[in-house]
Amino acid sequence: MRVSLFVTCLADQIWPSAAIGAVRVLRRVGCSVEFDDRQTCCGQPAFNTGYRAEARALARRFIEIFEAADADAIVSPSGSCTAMVHHYHDLFEDVAWRARAKAVAERTYELSTFLVNRLGVADVGASFAGRLTWHDACHGLRDLGLKSEPRRLLRHVRGAELVELPNAESCCGFGGTFSVKHPEISVAMLDEKVEAIEAAGVDAVVSGDASCLMQIGGRLSRRGSSVRALHLADVLASTA
């Protein structure tokens, strides 16, 4: 299976291990991976803040770049950015662009759904020693419906123990520009999440979005916690 990687700008610049991990895991399960370095950002920050013209321009770029990719699937280590691509058609009134947007969205998968639902793989041959908990990132959970897939993958990681957070599905408070427009609310939401993570007695909190991980990890380290924030692909790529 030929995969074109949609790396996302956050993973590219701030959490490259997630994208590197995704490449290694995909290759391990038999995919070939391509990466088109014309890709940048999917436009979500602009779209979510109300800047539709800016978002539309970036959506057009994305569609053109990935239409050209000679691949069976477009895979991304982010539920949120994948969800954005799935929303692209809303940005266009033009019928032709809507159709192009839908065609690209149909081929675009978040990493865990691609592995589990498209490839039928649950064990990617990973090993990781430690107690882990999963944070459901909102857009992956509610826009893409991914819930069992990442848990299934994590349960097959050798040496890892997966425990559930009571508030796994609650928002961490990131919300893009919300995190800096309303930092006090954002951090109040975050603290409920972080308190539950600390109470769970885990070595790491794992999620499918670098954005939530920046938020949760940034607060954990500020509180002097030893709990690490890891991307799903970080764990799945690990063979230590």
Add this chain to the structure above:
Amino acid sequence: MTFEGGVRAALADVQLRGALRQATTLFGDRRGTALASVPDWEGARERARAIKDETLLHLDRYLEQFTSSAERAGARMHWARDAGEACEIIGRIGEVLGARTVVKSKSMATEEIHLNAALARRGIEPIETDLGEYIIQLAGETPSHIVVPAIHKTKAQIAALFAEKLGIAPTDDAAALTAAARQALRRRFAEADIGISGVNFAVAETGTILILENEGNARLTTSLPRTHIALMGIEKVIPRFADLEVFLQLLPRSGTGQVLTAYQSLLTGVKRRPEDEGPDELHIVLLDNGRSRMLASPVTRQSLACIRCGACLNACPVYRQIGGHAYDSVYPGPIGAILTPQLIGIERAAHLPYASSLCGACRDVCPVKIDIPALLLHLRAQVIEQRAGKSRLLERVAFRCYAAVMARPRLYEWTMRVARILRIVPPLPAWTKWRDLRPLAPRSFREEWRVGLRDEGVS
């Protein structure tokens, strides 16, 4: 108070936050249990939404049908274009009757038009009879939740309020507090000239209005005084009596987690024979107040499907932290963040569409499947397009630059590389005051790809 000020005050209020956490968790849990008794919850949501969509597409027709059915049953119908007209209509009825006091059952529509203040200006005293509304009226406050108006108050605060206003001995016994309110209110029911209520559903084919409640106060309000005035938004109409079946499954379960509310009053017209119950006069006031504007587009039209259950407030992580008052909006929470800007104009409520992390929990619990996040995004786009609210000059420039850089991969790569080498950290005190900022990676993914990842272990 500004939104920011309200938020800060709310977050600093330990009692408020405790009350909110407890109440929203409780209602969320109860809702979860109550849903389980419906064999096909998703199917019920779909049916309810389909009924609402169909009604809204032909709202003119259904409103006319409702009007003639209700008139046949003896009701007098009034049409109010906006809040001012609605207050004027209700105030006039009161004046003609020489009313001194009115009893009211819980109604968000009367809050929306600020009816109590309008009545008071005419020398008519409004008395709230729903326990929660009564509490906040005594406290001189406004509802902070559309179903549970005093959700922000602890029992201790209510006890202190009752001791002060009703002159009872301080007690933390909820039953004793409720009894004190009941005793004070019975007298007001008996002497009231008019009862004013809201409407949960209005049935076009029969002219029936349905009011759901738990305390019996709405039944007294609508049957004891000789005159009953019901205020309803024009979106409350549903086509058929049989349609109530699905809405009665959805509303109590979503709102308070009840299988059914303690009282469901189905009121059709005035009393016909002397021995019947019911008012001699029934006035139904149909309120537009911005609603017909929402009908114009399919995106905004779904806002009118709302049945005011309050589930989105209970599920919202933002509401859970700040409560209702901080929103500075009659309708708080997610539904308020989409309704209020549409009702009063985006320029007067430009902050509301941004009072959300777009997590989507509201959409998941909405019994009529309103896509609240999509509406928030739609309204945000309007704010930017119409330059509503505060100046966003810096933000506009920032997004221009962002879009220009992101459209040019080489420029993007070099910008990020320069930022990394020079250790340029964006000035984000709003982030760094509470959270560590993860630095740019020593090597970006695309650099890793070029220096070896591309060819690594490819067999």
